[in-house]
Amino acid sequence: MLKTFHSIVLAKFAKIKRGQKSSEKINISQAIKNLIKAKALAIGFNDVRFISTEPLIKSEEKFLKWRNKGFAADMNYLLKENPINARPEFLLEDAKTIIMFSANYYSPCPPRPSLKHGRIAAYAVGLDYHKVLRNKIKLLLEDTELKTIFAKSKFFTDAVPLLEKSFAKKAGLGFRGKNTLLISRETGSFNFIAEIITDLDLKPDVIARSEATWQSISSKEIAAPSSKARNDEPITCGNCTRCIDICPTNAFPEPYQLDARKCISYHTIENRAEIPKELSKNFGEWFFGCDLCQTICPYNKKAEASLRGVSHAALAAGSDDVAIHSFSTFPEFRPEAGFGHWLNMEELVDLDISTHKSIKSLQASLQGHRYIDKSSLIEINKLLNNSTEITEELLDRIFQIKFAKTPLLRPKRKGLIRNARIVLGNPTQSQQAHN
Numbered sequence: 001m002l003k004t005f006h007s008i009v010l011a012k013f014a015k016i017k018r019g020q021k022s023s024e025k026i027n028i029s030q031a032i033k034n035l036i037k038a039k040a041l042a043i044g045f046n047d048v049r050f051i052s053t054e055p056l057i058k059s060e061e062k063f064l065k066w067r068n069k070g071f072a073a074d075m076n077y078l079l080k081e082n083p084i085n086a087r088p089e090f091l092l093e094d095a096k097t098i099i100m101f102s103a104n105y106y107s108p109c110p111p112r113p114s115l116k117h118g119r120i121a122a123y124a125v126g127l128d129y130h131k132v133l134r135n136k137i138k139l140l141l142e143d144t145e146l147k148t149i150f151a152k153s154k155f156f157t158d159a160v161p162l163l164e165k166s167f168a169k170k171a172g173l174g175f176r177g178k179n180t181l182l183i184s185r186e187t188g189s190f191n192f193i194a195e196i197i198t199d200l201d202l203k204p205d206v207i208a209r210s211e212a213t214w215q216s217i218s219s220k221e222i223a224a225p226s227s228k229a230r231n232d233e234p235i236t237c238g239n240c241t242r243c244i245d246i247c248p249t250n251a252f253p254e255p256y257q258l259d260a261r262k263c264i265s266y267h268t269i270e271n272r273a274e275i276p277k278e279l280s281k282n283f284g285e286w287f288f289g290c291d292l293c294q295t296i297c298p299y300n301k302k303a304e305a306s307l308r309g310v311s312h313a314a315l316a317a318g319s320d321d322v323a324i325h326s327f328s329t330f331p332e333f334r335p336e337a338g339f340g341h342w343l344n345m346e347e348l349v350d351l352d353i354s355t356h357k358s359i360k361s362l363q364a365s366l367q368g369h370r371y372i373d374k375s376s377l378i379e380i381n382k383l384l385n386n387s388t389e390i391t392e393e394l395l396d397r398i399f400q401i402k403f404a405k406t407p408l409l410r411p412k413r414k415g416l417i418r419n420a421r422i423v424l425g426n427p428t429q430s431q432q433a434h435n
């Protein structure tokens with residue numbers, strides 16, 4: 001029955017696409033949206049919204065001002081002369097609609113196993129979200145019912161300099177926190193943002209408040225985060241400044257603005273050069289990324305509490321699977337899929353050329369390392385058995401095998417060794433806001 005309805009809708013939509021006028025256009029547009037949304041939620045996305053590709057001129061102005069202050073550090077993709085950040089039409093000719101997706105990746109962090117362990121930000125405890133989300137979206141684009149209508153579409157997540165948080169905010173996926181992140185009232189900020197840009201002409205979901213209105217709403221300081229917020233209430237940070245206060249490197253010169261040059265996340269992931277000591281001495285346990293301005297946020301604490309509530313109820317009812325399912329929608333984002341929240345920093349130091357003098361000693365150390373895939377160690381051993389001396393190339397290859405499919409590849413071997421040495425040099429700091 002449902003299938004027949006979908007087929008009729010798709011046939012009608014194909015007719016509209018061919019340019020034939022139809023008074024049913026709006027209803028069909030809604031039906032198509034419902035179909036896409038239902039399938040995306042079934043795949044595991046937390047939320048799906050539709051907006052037009054209209055450029056976000058005000059966001060572009062703010063972005064350019066932010067960049068002129070030097071806050072983008074040396075991130076080349078943000079420094080391009082003709083930025084596309086606020087103009088999705090540059091990414092796809094005839095683009096009409098952006099379908100915005102959010103996917104939760106939260107998992108609670110267990111206590112630090114030892115002072116030799118460095119902490120990995122929650123977004124990176126599992127597999128690389130770029131690949132995971134691409135595969136999930138592929139399921140949607142190749143769905144038998146949907147593939148005919150997605151003729152001209154492109155998928156992105158974090159791959160192009162598009163102001164994803166601004167588009168997500170406009171689509172109604174959340175509001176903008178003073179930590180600059182997109183925060184959903186229901187699920188907090190531990191959500192990835194992804195989007196399909198398409199030539200499908202679908203009616204936008206929400207007539208978003210203009211960005212000017214958003215700014216005035218923020219400055220009205222309506223209320224401190226409260227569990228009593230109703231669905232129709234504008235949600236903001238109110239008087240809260242917890243994220244700004246907790247940042248150990250003072251990376252927020254003002255609310256809603258981040259100076260990447262001071263952010264642990266920038267330095268441990270994007271920066272390829274030396275990290276100034278006066279900053280790195282404050283990195284504490286953070287070895288890859290940083291979550292402090294999120295873990296402290298009341299919206300995340302509220303989201304976690306409500307998720308735990310769900311798990312407890314479900315556990316009481318006899319289900320032991322919900323505790324895991326409640327946190328991270330996709331199994332690929334859970335700690336057991338990757339290196340988890342903590343990694344022994346000595347595993348990185350072992351990959352420094354100065355650490356081991358012989359292949360035998362390197363090989364012996366590598367047997368005690370953690371791998372996310374059993375075949376990794378077999379492959380590494382094969383490589384070592386065919387090598388006569390330790391070279392930078394050999395160590396790079398081992399690094400790539402060990403961290404394959406995870407976000408930890410990004411700073412490259414030397415970047416991760418640099419981070420490991422920083423954490424090992426900051427051993428006395430206790431675990432910060434560990435959940």
Ligand code: B12
Binds near residue numbers: 189263269
């Ligand atoms: C560059 C980048 C970074 C940089 C810079 C971050 C930043 N805040 O700009 C660094 C490396 C530091 C970084 C860190 C992280 N990142 Co990052 N990053 C990006 C990337 C690629 C571009 C962001 C960007 O364009 N920044 C430029 C600034 C100017 O943009 P903006 O924050 O939107 O700027 C607005 C505000 O500053 C505001 N504004 C400016 N001036 C003023 C003045 C006033 C008065 C007001 C009210 C507003 C205002 O207007 C601007 C335009 O709308 C996006 C992916 C993407 N394509 O969007 C991911 C993205 C933002 N990152 C993400 C994540 C997960 C992280 C980390 C949590 C990872 C981690 N745990 O280490 C941290 C969080 C740090 C933080 N508090 O932001 C997610 C965030 C998801 C979410 N829920 O918001 C994104 C969206 C990736 C994704 N697809 O999911 N990231």
Ligand code: SF4
Binds near residue numbers: 250263291294
């Ligand atoms: S990610 Fe960490 S260092 Fe960066 S702004 Fe947030 S709290 Fe500060």
Ligand code: SF4
Binds near residue numbers: 237
């Ligand atoms: S910690 Fe407070 S100020 Fe920061 S984003 Fe959360 S609610 Fe807003």
